[in-house]
Amino acid sequence: MEQSTNMQMDDVLDTKLDTAEMKQPIISIKDLTKMYDEHVAVNQLSLSIQEGEIFGLLGPNGAGKSTTILMMLGLTEPTSGTVRVCGLDSVRQPIAVKRRVGYLPDDIGFYEDMTGYDNLMYTARLNRIPELEARQRVDVMLQRVGLSEAAMKKASTYSRGMRQRLGLAEVLLKKPEVIILDEPTLGLDPEGVRELLLLIKALSRDEGITVLLSSHHLHQVQQICDRVGIFVKGELLVEGDVPSLAKGLYLEEALTLEVGVKPIDNELIEKLRSLPGVVRVDEQDGLLQIGCKEDISSELSRILIESGCSLFHLQMKQYGLDEIYHRYFEGGEPNAGEIKRNTP
Amino acid sequence: MQEKLSGILRKTAQVFSGGGRGVMSSMSAAYTGSTAAASRTGPHPFWIIVRKEMSDIMLSWRYVILLALMLLTCGASLYTAISSIKTAVPTGEAVDSFLFLRLFTLSDGTIPSFITFVGFLGPLIGIALGFDAVNSERNKGTLSRMMAQPIHRDYVINAKFVAGISVIGILFFALGLLIMGLGLLTLGIPPTFEEFLRMIFFLMLSVVYIAFWLNLSIVFSVRFRQPATSALSCIALWIFFSMFYTMIIEMIAKGIAPVNPTHMDQLVNYQQTVQFLMRLSPGHLFNEATLTLLMPEVRTLSLFVPPEQTYGALPSPLSVGQSLLLVWPQLTGLIAAVLVCFMAAYMMFMRQEIRSR
Numbered sequence: 001m002e003q004s005t006n007m008q009m010d011d012v013l014d015t016k017l018d019t020a021e022m023k024q025p026i027i028s029i030k031d032l033t034k035m036y037d038e039h040v041a042v043n044q045l046s047l048s049i050q051e052g053e054i055f056g057l058l059g060p061n062g063a064g065k066s067t068t069i070l071m072m073l074g075l076t077e078p079t080s081g082t083v084r085v086c087g088l089d090s091v092r093q094p095i096a097v098k099r100r101v102g103y104l105p106d107d108i109g110f111y112e113d114m115t116g117y118d119n120l121m122y123t124a125r126l127n128r129i130p131e132l133e134a135r136q137r138v139d140v141m142l143q144r145v146g147l148s149e150a151a152m153k154k155a156s157t158y159s160r161g162m163r164q165r166l167g168l169a170e171v172l173l174k175k176p177e178v179i180i181l182d183e184p185t186l187g188l189d190p191e192g193v194r195e196l197l198l199l200i201k202a203l204s205r206d207e208g209i210t211v212l213l214s215s216h217h218l219h220q221v222q223q224i225c226d227r228v229g230i231f232v233k234g235e236l237l238v239e240g241d242v243p244s245l246a247k248g249l250y251l252e253e254a255l256t257l258e259v260g261v262k263p264i265d266n267e268l269i270e271k272l273r274s275l276p277g278v279v280r281v282d283e284q285d286g287l288l289q290i291g292c293k294e295d296i297s298s299e300l301s302r303i304l305i306e307s308g309c310s311l312f313h314l315q316m317k318q319y320g321l322d323e324i325y326h327r328y329f330e331g332g333e334p335n336a337g338e339i340k341r342n343t344p
Numbered sequence: 345m346q347e348k349l350s351g352i353l354r355k356t357a358q359v360f361s362g363g364g365r366g367v368m369s370s371m372s373a374a375y376t377g378s379t380a381a382a383s384r385t386g387p388h389p390f391w392i393i394v395r396k397e398m399s400d401i402m403l404s405w406r407y408v409i410l411l412a413l414m415l416l417t418c419g420a421s422l423y424t425a426i427s428s429i430k431t432a433v434p435t436g437e438a439v440d441s442f443l444f445l446r447l448f449t450l451s452d453g454t455i456p457s458f459i460t461f462v463g464f465l466g467p468l469i470g471i472a473l474g475f476d477a478v479n480s481e482r483n484k485g486t487l488s489r490m491m492a493q494p495i496h497r498d499y500v501i502n503a504k505f506v507a508g509i510s511v512i513g514i515l516f517f518a519l520g521l522l523i524m525g526l527g528l529l530t531l532g533i534p535p536t537f538e539e540f541l542r543m544i545f546f547l548m549l550s551v552v553y554i555a556f557w558l559n560l561s562i563v564f565s566v567r568f569r570q571p572a573t574s575a576l577s578c579i580a581l582w583i584f585f586s587m588f589y590t591m592i593i594e595m596i597a598k599g600i601a602p603v604n605p606t607h608m609d610q611l612v613n614y615q616q617t618v619q620f621l622m623r624l625s626p627g628h629l630f631n632e633a634t635l636t637l638l639m640p641e642v643r644t645l646s647l648f649v650p651p652e653q654t655y656g657a658l659p660s661p662l663s664v665g666q667s668l669l670l671v672w673p674q675l676t677g678l679i680a681a682v683l684v685c686f687m688a689a690y691m692m693f694m695r696q697e698i699r700s701r
Contacts (some may be wrong), residue, residue: 020606066699070697070698070699073492075488075491075492075697075698076628078698095494095495095496096494098492098493098494099494102492103492105485105488105489105492107485108485108489109484109485109486109488109489110484110486111429111484111486112484115404122392122396123489123493125389126389126392126393126490126493126494126495127389127494128385128386128388128389129385129386129491130385130386131386134386147445151508167489174493174494266696330466
């Protein structure tokens with residue numbers, strides 16, 4: 001009875017959120033709030049993540065990312081609001097949630113005097129995987145993360161990157177539907193980050209696992225996330241894919257074209273300014289910075305060549321998360337609120 | 345050498361865990377109440393944790409050190425007991441009626457007896473096994489990883505307690521039986537069934553007493569982040585109870601002593617107050633209980649016995665049942681202390697937020 005009313009409520013909410021897609025989100029968070037004494041760690045967070053998606057939860061340290069993750073797993077009770085993961089209430093059924101969700105803590109620790117293999121076997125046993133199957137799965141997972149050779153070494157000899165990969169193998173042992181990674185790239189060298197992210201991407205693609213990862217490293221996450229949410233001081237400022245976030249931020253100019261052309265004169269600049277879609281044209285270090293609403297590079301180059309100039313450089317600059325991030329953090333609260341409204 | 349030692353220990357641990365598996369899985373069925381689920385999948389996670397904790401303890405250096413310390417204790421107290429029994433027997437008193445129990449209680453004055461050793465060193469064993477139970481897992485970051493698995497949170501702390509008490513139980517029963525065996529060899533007199541029962545009760549009592557210290561140290565390990573802080577607090581309490589508590593009570597006793605007792609009741613009240621204060625110390629409870637259990641001629645633990653009760657009583661030793669009845673309050677008190685400590689640790693642990701490091 002209770003379940004059916006919940007389902008109905010979910011349906012209503014879904015239709016409100018997006019009428020085009022009727023799919024039930026695998027993670028749905030509604031008005032989630034967590035208070036520590038007077039301090040608000042998470043404030044009225046609402047978020048839904050679809051199955052198979054890679055979602056990046058971005059924000060500076062202490063923004064409440066980890067607290068949100070703990071609440072999703074039922075490790076911390078929310079002050080108010082609900083979290084449903086795989087259709088289960090995280091507060092009421094934490095064990096069932098943890099059976100379906102793999103969680104990689106930000107600073108993962110292993111039993112140092114046990115081998116990597118034994119560490120994984122212990123987790124497998126805690127998940128009540130039968131002994132024989134557990135051995136097979138551990139072998140497969142170790143191979144998958146490239147630790148087969150180090151499997152019989154003690155965990156104390158592992159490097160940071162190896163620990164992180166061992167952690168990922170552990171998370172995958174229970175064949176989760178969702179994996180939650182808290183700062184998975186923290187403390188890894190660039191090559192390690194790249195490998196780990198590619199691994200995560202491959203897992204999501206091959207096995208259809210939903211991935212939620214938190215990070216304060218924007219560049220890294222940008223490469224693999226389908227959608228991101230920016231989280232500051234316990235509030236989700238925006239969510240969406242990177243291009244649409246950029247659009248929301250710089251509504252006037254979605255992208256900038258950097259053009260190297262000779263000779264530059266006022267007549268040319270005026271001509272370019274009159275083109276449809278161009279917002280601004282500036283000269284900077286001998287290059288023209290053309291802000292425009294959409295990609296007009298082919299039209300632009302045709303016009304330039306027709307007008308007899310020599311074109312030696314043309315680059316399209318899209319706004320990355322870094323710019324988005326800076327705009328949000330440096331713009332301050334009021335600005336952020338304004339942008340939020342602008343977001344489609 | 346070290347490799348060899350740890351190899352042997354590992355093997356024993358494996359034998360133990362392997363041998364215990366049948367028992368454990370049947371117990372796990374009892375724990376969950378679902379036999380079908382337990383047999384279809386692996387053993388219950390609770391017993392997995394217990395097994396790991398036990399093998400952790402048994403493979404650790406601190407266990408080897410404690411074991412060596414206890415073996416030394418056994419050797420020393422056995423030596424002193426046997427040498428004083430040999431001098432005591434020819435003088436021909438009523439000693440030989442419970443000769444076998446003297447193995448635990450006799451001392452030649454230079455080396456303390458076994459029960460004194462246990463009373464003093466027992467807390468150390470409990471503290472050593474529990475002082476970093478929770479906080480080291482937290483500091484290593486393994487606690488949050490374990491909590492992400494589909495297990496209830498209290499499994500962790502329950503399993504730590506069960507593992508600790510099992511190891512202590514095994515250790516004490518092994519040592520006790522070892523002493524009995526060695527005593528049998530050197531004395532040549534087999535213990536009577538009653539003596540055997542008394543010794544078993546004494547060993548159980550020791551396990552309860554050490555369980556109190558184990559739980560106390562688990563409380564501190566939940567409370568303090570640093571293992572060193574929790575170890576130090578436990579040791580401070582241990583030293584307080586074993587050295588200073590008696591002194592403080594004696595000072596208080598001097599202060600509240602009636603100056604000119606005019607009536608018997610005044611004296612009795614005073615003695616009862618002092619005795620009550622003394623009994624607040626778990627060590628004192630343990631001492632009273634062990635003495636009664638191992639010395640059947642102890643007939644009462646109160647200091648004043650009305651003459652009408654002693655008049656006509658035969659100066660014969662008590663039976664096991666009567667001795668047990670006599671120490672029942674002490675035993676209950678100790679078990680209550682164990683439970684109070686465990687509940688404190690449990691409540692604190694359940695309320696804490698588990699974050700990664």
